[in-house]
Amino acid sequence: MDEPTTFHWHGLVIPADMDGGPHQTVAPGERAQVRLDIDQEPSTLWFHPHPMGSTAEQVYKGLAGLLYVTNDTPNGLPNEYGVDDIPLIVQDRRFTPNGGLDYDAHMNVDGTTGDTILANGAINTTFDVQTETLRVRLVNGSNARDFDFTLSNEAEMTQIATEGGPLERPIPLRTITLTPGERAEVLIDFSQVEDVAALKADGVTFTTFRVGELDKASIKIPVTETMERSTDKTADRRLTLFGFGNMVSINGKTYDPERIDIEAKRGDTEVWEIENKPDMMGGMTHPFHIHGVQFRVISRDGNPTYDQEKGWKDTVAVAPDERVKIEITFTKTGTFMYHCHILEHEENGMMGQVKVTE
Ligand SMILES: [Cu+2]
Structure with a gap:
């Protein structure tokens, strides 16, 4: 690129000098070596630039990706990447007449939105489902837009994780709402689906699941410690x-x-x-x-x-x-x-x- 950028690791628990905030810019032509010591729960994190004044445009134009934190302890969840465990980075975008990304922060005063919904950078994606249970890592990677995620057959999804790790217990939901930057891991059950089902954002299909012969899944959802959340704690x-x-x-x-x-x-x-x-x-x-x-x-x-x-x-x-x-x-x-x-x-x-x- 011909402008400065940074490498920010959204969700990683690391010292600030590794974090890639606006103070750690990398100039055009410069190289940065980043050392990350990672010690936290398995989770779906993402990375994106964070330079002062151009974060929004750089992310809009494609600089963002996923970072999975994993460990070696099998926990009973689907975890074969691209088979029963897939990411869906969902972003809204607008295109110029010749197909370029049309970034204009002034068109919508509260952030650039788009009329087209992309999943993993593509329009109208399809996925061939091979297992009864599919783990989907949903990321709202939009600049400014909240999404309500639903299934076309109005079935429940089971949310199993938030941004930084597993939920205390799985939660069945028909609608999962994520604001920009939020993530959720969900399990979708295809055992009762005939041919196709789709994931929708605000009622618009962005990924179609084609369902054929399915492998039986034996899923065990790990249950984690319940944390005491006393609502009367005083604010510091x-x-x-x-x-x-x-x-x-x-x-x-x-x-x-x-x-x-x-x-x-x-x-x-x-x-x-x-x-x-x-x-x-x-x-x-x-x-x-x-x-x-x-x-x-x-x-x-x-x-x-x-x-x-x-x-x-x-x-x-x-x-x-x-x-x-x-x-x-x-x-x-x-x-x-x-x-x-x-x-x-x-x-x-x-x-x-x-x-x-x-
Ligand atoms: Cu705001």
């Missing part, structure tokens, strides 16, 4: 998300690379209350992401959070007028970003820095 910090378009802010401020907004100690556990303050128009959902950690969502407006969020998360949707409490333990040091994952909001300054020291 309050962050207020506000605004839309190019008038977005966190606690009334826009991003300043020279300013540390929050100082934290390594090993400390903090509760952050993230409030989405509505504006005169009612406001909009902001997906809130923190670098270098996986956190727990403990409450929404004082109530227990959704069961499908009871796993490690690195991005959490905060609806207008909602207060979401999350519990974070900082295990790595350095200066990390936290921001809205509507990429154009991030670029317009909806981002801050937390410095974690020994």
Whole structure:
């Protein structure tokens, strides 16, 4: 490329100097060697650039991919890549008349959206299902758009994981909603499907499953420890998300690379209350992401959070007028970003820095 970029590992719990935030740019023609020491739950992470001012356009034009964290312990889930375990990175895009990606951040003030839905970079994908149970790793890789995922036969999917690891218990769902940056692992049961079924985003088919002879699957879904999520924990910090378009802010401020907004100690556990303050128009959902950690969502407006969020998360949707409490333990040091994952909001300054020291 003829412009600077960075290598950001969304969801990896690593020190800030490996994290590829806006401070670690790689100039055109330059080479970067990245060493990652990975020690966290098996999960579906992704990577994308994070340079100040051009993250949204670089991601829109194709710079993003998946990173699987795995271990050697068989856990009873489908895990043969491309056979019974497939990724679907779902993104909306608009095309120029000659087929190029049409990025224009000004067409939609709250981020670039598209009229075409891609899965893994392609339009109208098909997959030949070979096993009764298929594990699908869903990623909302859009710049700005939330997706409601459903099956064409209106069957339930079983969500088994959030961004950073398995759910405490599997959750059957007809609709799975993901905001930009969020991921979910789901199991789809094809044993009752005749010929085809499709996955839809906001009612539009983006991947068709062709079903023939199916291998019987013996799936065991691992059950993990239940975490105590006391809804009356008091917040150590309050962050207020506000605004839309190019008038977005966190606690009334826009991003300043020279300013540390929050100082934290390594090993400390903090509760952050993230409030989405509505504006005169009612406001909009902001997906809130923190670098270098996986956190727990403990409450929404004082109530227990959704069961499908009871796993490690690195991005959490905060609806207008909602207060979401999350519990974070900082295990790595350095200066990390936290921001809205509507990429154009991030670029317009909806981002801050937390410095974690020994
Ligand atoms: Cu936002």
